[in-house]
Amino acid sequence: MKVLIIEDEIPAAEKLVRYLNKYDPFLKILATLGSVEKSVNWFTTSDIIPDLIFMDIQLTDGLSFEIFKKVRITQPIIFTTAFNQYAIDAFKANGIDYLLKPISFKALSDSLKKFDQLKQNFARFQPDETMEILKNALGKDRKSYKDRFMVKSGEHIRSVPTDQISIFFAEGKNVFIVTNSKKRYLVDYKMEELDDILDPHNFYRVNRSFLVNIAAVEDVLVYSKSRLKVIPTQDFERDIIVSREKVAAFKDWFNGFNG
Amino acid sequence: QLKLSKEDNKRKELEYQLESFKNIVNPQLLYTNLETLITLIHKDKDVAEEFVDRLSMVYRYMLTNRNNELVELNQEIHALENLIYLLNEKYNQNISFNAQVDKEFMSKQIIPGALQHLTEYMVSSTIISDTQPMKLMCYVEEDYLVLEHRLNQRLIPLDKQSSGIQKVIDAYSFYTLKPVLQVKAQEENLVKIPILEVEEDTVLA
Numbered sequence: 001m002k003v004l005i006i007e008d009e010i011p012a013a014e015k016l017v018r019y020l021n022k023y024d025p026f027l028k029i030l031a032t033l034g035s036v037e038k039s040v041n042w043f044t045t046s047d048i049i050p051d052l053i054f055m056d057i058q059l060t061d062g063l064s065f066e067i068f069k070k071v072r073i074t075q076p077i078i079f080t081t082a083f084n085q086y087a088i089d090a091f092k093a094n095g096i097d098y099l100l101k102p103i104s105f106k107a108l109s110d111s112l113k114k115f116d117q118l119k120q121n122f123a124r125f126q127p128d129e130t131m132e133i134l135k136n137a138l139g140k141d142r143k144s145y146k147d148r149f150m151v152k153s154g155e156h157i158r159s160v161p162t163d164q165i166s167i168f169f170a171e172g173k174n175v176f177i178v179t180n181s182k183k184r185y186l187v188d189y190k191m192e193e194l195d196d197i198l199d200p201h202n203f204y205r206v207n208r209s210f211l212v213n214i215a216a217v218e219d220v221l222v223y224s225k226s227r228l229k230v231i232p233t234q235d236f237e238r239d240i241i242v243s244r245e246k247v248a249a250f251k252d253w254f255n256g257f258n259g
Numbered sequence: 260q261l262k263l264s265k266e267d268n269k270r271k272e273l274e275y276q277l278e279s280f281k282n283i284v285n286p287q288l289l290y291t292n293l294e295t296l297i298t299l300i301h302k303d304k305d306v307a308e309e310f311v312d313r314l315s316m317v318y319r320y321m322l323t324n325r326n327n328e329l330v331e332l333n334q335e336i337h338a339l340e341n342l343i344y345l346l347n348e349k350y351n352q353n354i355s356f357n358a359q360v361d362k363e364f365m366s367k368q369i370i371p372g373a374l375q376h377l378t379e380y381m382v383s384s385t386i387i388s389d390t391q392p393m394k395l396m397c398y399v400e401e402d403y404l405v406l407e408h409r410l411n412q413r414l415i416p417l418d419k420q421s422s423g424i425q426k427v428i429d430a431y432s433f434y435t436l437k438p439v440l441q442v443k444a445q446e447e448n449l450v451k452i453p454i455l456e457v458e459e460d461t462v463l464a
Binding site: 100102104105106146149150152156157158159186188193197 | 308309311312315319326328329368430433434435455456457458
């Protein structure tokens, strides 16, 4: 079997070579390429076609995705990634294999065994699809934001989808959610944590105690001292005030310019 | 005027600890393992490599579940096995772990990191040696998941910073009125954590 390695981190590349040789001493490693440029050059000038390619996502001069833009790759690829949950899901869903770094010998063996068994499926490998998948996996919105929250409802634990939450508010150390149907529940998160795990397109932290869902903003009124007041779609007993420092960013967010 | 349910009010009063253990990457654990790793590097490269893989799996599990309130029991048990692998390098393979959990319980819910936290606490407060190995058991009893080992208590626990089981108690108080229990019987030390379940029928809003 002929293998091509596209990996910019030297220790990672050396380890992969070592493991591949351990798995199969007769396996031939055609080259180890560390950049998009070198990879494109190799594909355009090489006579030899690899049976399998190991490809890291981040290379010295860009993302491996760029390679697909310049050359057509029809050989099966096993991606290696340090930690990108969405990428993993995307690959899995499309039958492409991935290896999480640091790569364990067992994971590599399992992957190679799978490849051996599925060689015929790989023959129908679709390069355009791969590019799409990679593009999506690497798009900056593709961080996996929290899509549901566990809450206690009576004796039961239930899950509330994030898109049905209008408001997160804090009272003392506790944080509560208000759902679209006006129910409220305690959640096991602090306001600061929520800042990181909620999709910033949909949620904005207007002040220390409130996070609002853009879909739940009925109206925004001018309020004293250069502040704004958010009128939620459902009545809420407290005023939701956008603090002065946050007004500019709030306007950007509300108008859809979100970073 | 919307009123909170009586239960929510009660919970409010608990002044309740949101610093759940799963959000803290335990430095003690890291240092201990790095120390073990240094020894392994000199002793046996392959074992050292395997050790690094396991160590990264333990951390990957913690990081992945930072923002998950609950995970399936089988995932937590699997993660615990990795942790025990690491601990065994330090304790000369003197920790054995046996999980007797029926398939039907494997998909129930547990707070991620709960078993790991309890195990670290138990290991640091127990004498483990060639002559006094630790046999750790995990099984289901009624609505509880039990982590148990034979009592062989150190007078001074290894990790003085350990909060014991208090953090687990606090974390579970959010999800259930059933308490986390610790029982130190004559010869056994065990901790019982309530098995949680997310109701299938909702998607609540």
